[in-house]
Amino acid sequence: MKAELIQYIEKNSQKHYALALSYVKNPEDAMDIVQDTIIKAIEKVGQLKNPQFMGTWFCRILINNAQDFLKNSAKVIPSDSVELIQEQGKEDLYRDFDLENALNQLKDNERQIVDLRFYAGASLEEIANTLHLNENTVKTTLYRSLKKLRKIMEEE
Amino acid sequence: MKDSKKPVELTPKEELELLELEKQLQSRIEKIQAPPNYEQKVQEAIQIAKKQNIIPLHQGEQNRRMTMKSSTQKIVGIAAAALIVFTGSVNLSQSFAQSVSAVPLFGSIAKVLQIRQFEDKKEGAEAIIDTPAVQGIDPELEKSLNKKYLEENKALYQQFVKDSGDFTAENGGHLAVGAGFTIKTDTKDTLALQRFVTQTQASTDEKVSIDNIDKNKKIIITLPSLFKDESYINVITENIKSQMKEQMANDKEIYYFIKGEKDPQDPAIVHETGLDKISRDQQFYISDKNQLVIVFNKYDVAPGAQGISEFVIPTSAIQNILVSNEYIK
Numbered sequence: 001m002k003a004e005l006i007q008y009i010e011k012n013s014q015k016h017y018a019l020a021l022s023y024v025k026n027p028e029d030a031m032d033i034v035q036d037t038i039i040k041a042i043e044k045v046g047q048l049k050n051p052q053f054m055g056t057w058f059c060r061i062l063i064n065n066a067q068d069f070l071k072n073s074a075k076v077i078p079s080d081s082v083e084l085i086q087e088q089g090k091e092d093l094y095r096d097f098d099l100e101n102a103l104n105q106l107k108d109n110e111r112q113i114v115d116l117r118f119y120a121g122a123s124l125e126e127i128a129n130t131l132h133l134n135e136n137t138v139k140t141t142l143y144r145s146l147k148k149l150r151k152i153m154e155e156e
Numbered sequence: 157m158k159d160s161k162k163p164v165e166l167t168p169k170e171e172l173e174l175l176e177l178e179k180q181l182q183s184r185i186e187k188i189q190a191p192p193n194y195e196q197k198v199q200e201a202i203q204i205a206k207k208q209n210i211i212p213l214h215q216g217e218q219n220r221r222m223t224m225k226s227s228t229q230k231i232v233g234i235a236a237a238a239l240i241v242f243t244g245s246v247n248l249s250q251s252f253a254q255s256v257s258a259v260p261l262f263g264s265i266a267k268v269l270q271i272r273q274f275e276d277k278k279e280g281a282e283a284i285i286d287t288p289a290v291q292g293i294d295p296e297l298e299k300s301l302n303k304k305y306l307e308e309n310k311a312l313y314q315q316f317v318k319d320s321g322d323f324t325a326e327n328g329g330h331l332a333v334g335a336g337f338t339i340k341t342d343t344k345d346t347l348a349l350q351r352f353v354t355q356t357q358a359s360t361d362e363k364v365s366i367d368n369i370d371k372n373k374k375i376i377i378t379l380p381s382l383f384k385d386e387s388y389i390n391v392i393t394e395n396i397k398s399q400m401k402e403q404m405a406n407d408k409e410i411y412y413f414i415k416g417e418k419d420p421q422d423p424a425i426v427h428e429t430g431l432d433k434i435s436r437d438q439q440f441y442i443s444d445k446n447q448l449v450i451v452f453n454k455y456d457v458a459p460g461a462q463g464i465s466e467f468v469i470p471t472s473a474i475q476n477i478l479v480s481n482e483y484i485k
Contacts (some may be wrong), residue, residue: 006202013198017190027191034194035201042205099184117178117183136165138173143166146177 002045008054009038016062022100023066033069037062043144049095056130057121072116102152114136160326172457229478266371267291268339268349276311281320284331285309288349301367301376305351309335312353332356340441340449346370346377346483347439350451364464366441370483379440382448382484383477386436392450393433396467400457412458412465428445431457446485447471 009016015036020030041058052137103111112131116122124142128135166174274285287309289302316333334354340446341348347369368377380386392393400412404420431452439451452458452465471484478484 009198009202013195014188014190015185017194018185018188021188031191031194031197035197038198038201039205096184096188099181114181118181123186140166143174143177144168146174146181149181150177 001048001051002042004051005042005045005048005054005058008058009041012055014056015119015121016059019059019062019115020066020101021095023063024069025100028147029069029073033065034064037065040065043057053122053126053130055120056116056122056126063115099149102149105152106145106148110141110148113142114145114149115123117142193346217324228231266290266347268337270337273385274309274316276316276320278320281316281331284335285313285333286336288337288348288351290347290369293347293369293371297369297374297376301369309385312476330357340366341368341444343444345372345380346442348443360454360460362464364439364451364453366451368441376441377483379437381473382479384479385477387477388474389433389436391477392438392469393431395469395473396434396450397431399467400451411462430433442483443468446483448474 002152010059013034016034017030020037021027024030032125037058041061044061046055087146103114106114109131113127116127116130122130124138125136127133131138133141161265197244253286269289269291271287271289274283276283287305289305290298312333316331320331332355334356335352337349337351339347340350348366349369350364350366352362352364369375370377379388382388397414400414401420403410404412408421413427415427415430415432417427419425419427419432434450439453441451443449448469450467450469450472454460454463458465471478474484
C-alpha cells in the first residue's frame, strides 16, 4: 500500500498544491502543508484499508492540516502583517484568486463536497459514504455549490 | 444537513448543467501551477517519511516536528524578510541561525541537520544559504566537515554582500545566491552528501561538491584512494567519452563537449573546451547500488541547459584497477 500511496502522491501533487493553496493563500505555506501531509499520510498508511479511497483519505488529512495551520496562525499574525505575507506570496505564479475567494464563500458542507469531488477526484458514491449522506443529496448540493461558485466568480 | 431538507432529484436539464459546471471548474483547477521547487519538496517529504519508518516511532515523531517549520517560526522569518524589503534597507547584517530541519540517516542516531545560516532579501538581490551539519557519526570527522561547510558558506555570504551593492531596483539587475545540499547516498556503510551553490544573474551557475563518508571507518573516501594507481584517470575518462558519444548518437537533444573532437552535428567545429581528462579529485559519489558515479559541474562538459552531468561507471570497466570491492561492487 505504501508504494501505491507514493505513486498517488507523485501523480497528484499539483492538485494537492492547489487544494492547500485554496486554504492558506500563500505558496510557501501551501507547500509546507503538502509536505507535512505527505509525511503524516505515509506514516499512517496502515490505517488506509481500501486503496480505492486513497484520494479522499489523503485530501482529508491535507484539509485538516490546512485548517489547523489557519487556526494556529490566526493567533500569531498581527493584523498589519497580513499584508506583508500577501506581498511575499505575490510571485509570478499562476493563481486563481477569484476561485480561491469564491471557494471561501461556500458553506462548510458545500466546500467539503467540492473539495472531495475536484481535488480528491472522488465519485459521488464515495463522497456519500465518506460524509454519511444520501448520494442524491451529494449531487444536489454539488449542483447548488457549483452554481454559487460561478455566480460569485461572474460578479467579480 | 438533513436528507429531507432539499428536493432530492435533479431534472435532466440540471444534470447536464452539472456536467458542464464540473468540466469548467476542473479545467480552472488544472491551470493552477505550483512554484518550480515544489516537486523537489514533494520528493523530500517522501524521502523523509520513508526514513521515519525505520527509526523508533517516538524518535520519528520528534524528527518530523523538527523537519517542518512551525508556523510561528515561519511567520517570524517572513516578517523579518519583508521588513528588509519594506524599509528598503541595504544593511545586510541580518542573518539567521536557525535549525530548520533534520534528515535522519539510515540506522543509528546519525543525521544531517539543515541550518539556515544566512538569509537576506532586498530589492535586486537575495540570498538563502543553508548549511548542512553532520551529526552522530564521529566527533572528530564531524568537526572538520562541519567547519569546512560553515566557512565556505560564510565566504559565499560575504561575497554576496560585496556583490549585491551593484544590484538595485533602479538598474534592473538581479542577483540570487542559494546554497544547500542533498543526500545522494545513505546506506549502512556510506553517506554521500552533495552540497550545491547556485548563483543567478543573467543565467544560473551551479556548482556541487560531494563528500563520501565511510560511516564504519569514519573516514572520507577520496577518488584516488579507491584505485591501485593513477591509471584510473585515463580509464574513467575513456569510459565517459564513449558514454557521451553513445548518448549523443541515440538522442539528438543530448549534447556534450569533448575537447579536441569534432562536433557530431557540425563536423566543421572542433571543440576547444569540454572534457579532456577527469581531474585527479573529480567530484564523485558511490551510489546505493555500490557503483561509482562521476559528476561534472554545470557548463564543464555540456551546455548549461543540461545542468549537472553524472556518469555511472560500470564496475566491470574499472574492476582490475580497484584496490578492493569494499565500496564499489
